Amino acid sequence: MHALSFEQAPPPSVPLRFFLTAPLFLVLAGVLLVVDGAAVFASRWTPSALALTHLLTAGFMLQVMLGALFQLMPVAAGANLWRPRLLAWPVHLLCAVGALALVAGFHHGVAGAYLAAALCLGLGLGGFVACALHALLRSPARGPSVVALRLSVGGLVLAVAAGASMALARGGFVDLAWLRLSSVHVGIGLAGWGGVLVAGTAYLVVPMFQLTPAYPDWFSRWYAWAVLAAVIVGAAVPDAWAWLPLLALIAGFALMTLDRQRRRRRAKVDVTLRLWRLAMLSIIGACAAAALALFGIGGNALPLMVGVLVLMGGFVSVIVGMLYKIVPFVLWLYLQPRVTKLPPMTRMLSEPLIAWHWRAHLALLACLLAAPLWPPLGHVGGGGMLLAAGLLGASLLRVVQQARAALRRGQPL
Amino acid sequence: MREAKLPDLIVDARAMLPPEPMERTLEALDQLQPGQEVVLIIPRQPVPLYDVLRNNGYAYRVENGEGDNTGLFLIHIRQMAAPA
Numbered sequence: 205m206h207a208l209s210f211e212q213a214p215p216p217s218v219p220l221r222f223f224l225t226a227p228l229f230l231v232l233a234g235v236l237l238v239v240d241g242a243a244v245f246a247s248r249w250t251p252s253a254l255a256l257t258h259l260l261t262a263g264f265m266l267q268v269m270l271g272a273l274f275q276l277m278p279v280a281a282g283a284n285l286w287r288p289r290l291l292a293w294p295v296h297l298l299c300a301v302g303a304l305a306l307v308a309g310f311h312h313g314v315a316g317a318y319l320a321a322a323l324c325l326g327l328g329l330g331g332f333v334a335c336a337l338h339a340l341l342r343s344p345a346r347g348p349s350v351v352a353l354r355l356s357v358g359g360l361v362l363a364v365a366a367g368a369s370m371a372l373a374r375g376g377f378v379d380l381a382w383l384r385l386s387s388v389h390v391g392i393g394l395a396g397w398g399g400v401l402v403a404g405t406a407y408l409v410v411p412m413f414q415l416t417p418a419y420p421d422w423f424s425r426w427y428a429w430a431v432l433a434a435v436i437v438g439a440a441v442p443d444a445w446a447w448l449p450l451l452a453l454i455a456g457f458a459l460m461t462l463d464r465q466r467r468r469r470r471a472k473v474d475v476t477l478r479l480w481r482l483a484m485l486s487i488i489g490a491c492a493a494a495a496l497a498l499f500g501i502g503g504n505a506l507p508l509m510v511g512v513l514v515l516m517g518g519f520v521s522v523i524v525g526m527l528y529k530i531v532p533f534v535l536w537l538y539l540q541p542r543v544t545k546l547p548p549m550t551r552m553l554s555e556p557l558i559a560w561h562w563r564a565h566l567a568l569l570a571c572l573l574a575a576p577l578w579p580p581l582g583h584v585g586g587g588g589m590l591l592a593a594g595l596l597g598a599s600l601l602r603v604v605q606q607a608r609a610a611l612r613r614g615q616p617l
Numbered sequence: 618m619r620e621a622k623l624p625d626l627i628v629d630a631r632a633m634l635p636p637e638p639m640e641r642t643l644e645a646l647d648q649l650q651p652g653q654e655v656v657l658i659i660p661r662q663p664v665p666l667y668d669v670l671r672n673n674g675y676a677y678r679v680e681n682g683e684g685d686n687t688g689l690f691l692i693h694i695r696q697m698a699a700p701a
Contacts, residue, residue, distance in 0.1 A: 411661070412635060413635065415634065415660075469660070470634070474634075533635060533636065536636055537636070540636075540639075541672065
């Protein structure tokens, strides 16, 4: 079992600014779906579909992943970022503005917006990655999570470089040939960056927060390297089958996680366990569907369903499940030495709000999965997305309010 | 006559989610009498707890579980002896 040391944790304001901004991108995604839902599900290449995809990836997911890295790198990997409080605000601001500019570029086809997005995301992530790699390479820690964090940050660099080249090509600033990078951008962004980061985090948080046995050593030691090799094969070989090893590896991680959950030591099922289970089942479904879609089976609808399964069913479920653990935990750890008679952490969350969020999330996922078959359902999905985003935001804000109240009430005189 | 040793306070955290093991251990430490120990049974190294113990004048000893307790850690916690 890998140990965490919280003495190195940054102040809670550092990760929380990312975690609390993230639901706003889901709200925007909801608004986009309400307005443009039918266009989103007409084809994955419509401006609306690209805008929605990047509200989820460059907006929601990137915000949470950056916040998680600010928190996890020092705690799990002994990698102390250079002045995290000072670094966090430009990274947060530039990435949030960059994501908005990118979405505006896709949706309205504005050349200047693509340029602004490439500049903001390039600067924000460039600064973050430079500091992160410096800290990660100097860290004396050698565990599988550290390896996964290093490789995933490398994946982020490549995914953003490919994405920025394509954004500039769409804006007319560079040759259109760069648009051929789209498969590589998706493969590296979702598997090399997102997937490996989720795996590296899962080795720590799944046993800890879901009371499961640890991932087997052979698995956690080699998984990130295997994903790297599979991404290289997919990118280098110009044939659809070359992506199959990557799909098999991603499904393998999901199956391994489901197996860990099946062996958990606690019978009680909470929302994090439910969300992670939903995510792993969605990922397995997505891999099977993607394997068919690679060979042109399933027409226009199947790639859209894969997108819904990966992004909403997989990443958003995993992230929401972790936010419900990490946000109260980060605040509880901060309050613990500062407050006398601290209430139990579980009381910081509202169980009814979370239960409603779980139901809204399931309904939203079902609706978006059916929308490729009947695109007008996308508008209904927008309503579901707004509801789910509102419930997530309200739940997280409640935790912050509870922590503030405890700090006011319980400070020793 | 020597006073009989008080029984140890056991916190069985095998089925507890973070941070409940720490919450329960700190509650048990509030009731700790001189010479008595809190024994926390937990399936992982509770590193954040060690930080809290060190900062609050407690000594601890980590024992690896054996037999039925294989894979578990038994953390024996007592008040640090006052400096002479």
